[in-house]
Amino acid sequence: MRSGAAIGLESVTFSYGETPMRFDFALPASSIAAVMGPSGSGKSTLLNLIAGFEKPASGRIRIGGEDVTELAPARRPVSMVFQENNLFAHLDVFSNVGLGRSPSLALSGDDRADVTEALARVGLEGKERRLPRELSGGERQRVALARVLVRKRPVLLLDEPFASLGPALRQEMLDLLRELHAEQGMTVLMVTHHPEDARAIAGKVVFLEDGTVTAVGDTPAFFSDAGPKSFRRYIGR
Amino acid sequence: MNAPRATDRRVLAGILALGVVAILVGGAFAGLAVEAARDWSGAVSAFDPYLMRVARFTLWQAVLSTLLAVVPALFVARALARQAHFPGRALILRLFALPLALPAIVVALGVLALLGRAGIFADFLSAIGGGRWQGIYGLSGILVAHVFFNLPLAARLFLLALETVPADQLRLAGQLGMGARSSFRFVEWPVLRAALPGVAGLVFMLCITSFTIVLTLGGGPRATTLEVAIYQALRFDFDPARAVALTVLQIVLTAVVVILLMRVGANMSGDANLQVAARVPVSTSGTEKAFNFLLIAAALAFVAGPMAATVIAGLGADLARLAADPAVHQAILTSLVLAALSAFLCVALSTALVMARRAMELKRPAGKTPGIVEKALDTGASFVLVVPPIVVGAGWFILLRQTGQVFAIAPVMVVAVNAVMAMPFAIRAIRPAHDAASARHEKLCAALGISGLARLRLVDWPTLRRPLGTATAFAMALSLGDLGVIALFGSDAVQTLPYLLLARMGAYRTADAAGLALFLGILCLVLMLVADRTGKARG
Secondary structure, eight states: OOOOOOEEEEEEEEEETTEEEEEEEEEOTTOEEEEEOSTTSSHHHHHHHHHTSSOOSEEEEEETTEEOTTSOGGGSSEEEEOSSOOSOTTSOHHHHHHTTTOTTOOOOHHHHHHHHHHHHHTTOTTOTTOOGGGSOHHHHHHHHHHHHHHHTOSEEEEESTTTTSOHHHHHHHHHHHHHHHHHHOOEEEEEOSOHHHHHHHOSEEEEEETTEEEEEEEHHHHHSTTSOHHHHHHHTO | OOSHHHHHHHHHHHHHHHHHHHHHHHHHHHHHHHHHHHTHHHHHHTOOHHHHHHHHHHHHHHHHHHHHHHHHHHHHHHHHHHSOOOTTHHHHHHHHHHHHHSOHHHHHHHHHHHHSTTSTTHHHHHHHHSSOOOOSOTHHHHHHHHHHHHHHHHHHHHHHHHTTSOHHHHHHHHHTTOOHHHHIIIIIHHHHHHHHHHHHHHHHHHHHTOOHHHHHHSOGGGGOOHHHHHHHHHHTSOOHHHHHHHHHHHHHHHHHHHHHHHHTTOOTTOOOOOOOOOOOOOOOOHHHHHHHHHHHHHHHHHHHHHHHHHHHHHHHSOHHHHHHOHHHHHHHHHHHHHHHHHHHHHHHHHHHHHHHHHHHHHHSOTTOOOOHHHHHHHHTGGGGGTSOHHHHHHHHHHHHHTTTOTTTTHHHHHHHHHHHHHHHHHHHHHHHHHHHHHHHHHHHHHHHTOOHHHHIIIIIHHHHHHHHHHHHHHHHHHHHHOOHHHHHHOOSSSOOHHHHHHHHHHTTOHHHHHHHHHHHHHHHHHHHHHHHHHHHHOO
């Protein structure tokens, strides 16, 4: 099993328009954490900071002990899956996955074999030449996961990746994600609004309110009667 | 943030493009300033009653043209929106796109072929008017031609606005049993009203800076606009002082109009075409249906008339002789080369501006207002609408007058001025596609490390091919049909097709002119068609 990398945010501050945000927490390597919290609490911003799409005003971000604060997104040991727009609409499935190996699409024979294997792993065998618009929403997210596989980065960030899928499809994708995690062992941070997502796959919950992490803990504890009050209020219990 | 070097390169290219535009416009202003300083009293004394009358007429014809084009367009657009499904609707919309592709001089000849003294309707008009029909010159000719250009344009823009009405709102209106009147009041009019200032402003600007139509259809000093007067002052009266006065007045006039339009919130450079879901069929009553189709048919006749007349008159010419005429060959070749260069320059400059603006927008922290450079990249190009080609041409003409190289510089002026003039339109074609693609791809490219040439090849080129093709074709057609700059700088040495056409018209070789107009019109249309096809081939 490959292994993930620990994530640490040390006094990271960021201001988005009017709202000042401050993040200070750590996650052990190879854990799966559900990032939860009300709308506007900074869940996506947190992921964007770790991925490098946003730059903190102050503080450090460490991945696997290394300071990545100044690194460009592509140079960080991170893959990210968005809710939408994970694929280039004019490129076929194979190319979209291949870009995860080479940003200029210069693929060796081994790379090609890896791409084909990754696509088979996510259940898209034989759909290499399809264009994204010829796929269902669930299939498109599978392509994104196949790219995650060929990139082999120790951290995987998912920003409401399955929000636009139906319940059965979402369950399938969660199962696939759990399997991929079992194989690659990457550290996973997934933004979700659904408590059942967290209970299904996440060992930990990171709870945000008003631009700051107010609680981090094990999922069973969070969902028990002894869980944080604000979290229980948020999920309606 | 991400890939800072690539971002800086994009911004640098945009600033460079802005510099080219600034030099072109600045050089023209320098020419005017130098001349005004040299002959100050001459320029001041040129502000005489005649000049004021010309200014008044310029405004008056633009106001009338705008009213006559925009008000009917509101109803034509509404009719087309409400009759969303009938055979030929798509064809009509395509036909409505044609006038924009047609050179003004071709349209002028089409109007003359239809309504001129020897036009197709001349006998009919003589019969109902009593006495010999004198032909449609002067204000009425100008108005007919302007409405021909702008009614379909305005109708299409309004239709676009109407298509932004959410489908659910239409369903709701149907469920509430709204008839034609109340759905106009509650559903259609609010959208149209929002689009009105922008559309009317665009049409007004096009009419106030219209040169070719007034030159060819305006009759004598009674129906002359500032632009035509500038041309006459430079080419016939050799009176640069008067040209300076006229040019200053034209700039002030257009600047005032632009400022007023910006106050009411009109977007001079146009905005993204919103993507729309399939239209919900609106159920219309029998009378409304009849009224709608009558309206559409009338608009169709008005737009198709001059085009058909151009074809008929053109076919009447001795086409075989024209096709064998070396002067025609030379003019076509000159036109094509200049137009291709102009289109290339236009698209390169426009793309640089679009990319630079977006790059700066991405770099800017959220919530911060854009800085001056970003604003200049944003609206800089649309300001060329304030300085029409004739004004830029006049400035450079005056500046270069003493060098004796005025006519040698003709090709450069035609290419550069037409390129810059087409920029607002090219940007309108490129920017929505570019920015939408950027919104989808920017993060992904950053995450995967796709930048530089790889990004251009794999991401930008495939998504921008089509709008770039459209922009190129549009810029080329615009340049191909332009008579403004070449009218000033043209000579026996450098003749474009429109210039040759004007010369034949001036020599009363009407049949030749009609034949050449047919050539020119077909050339522009084929260009549009080819680009449209290649653009669509892989999308």
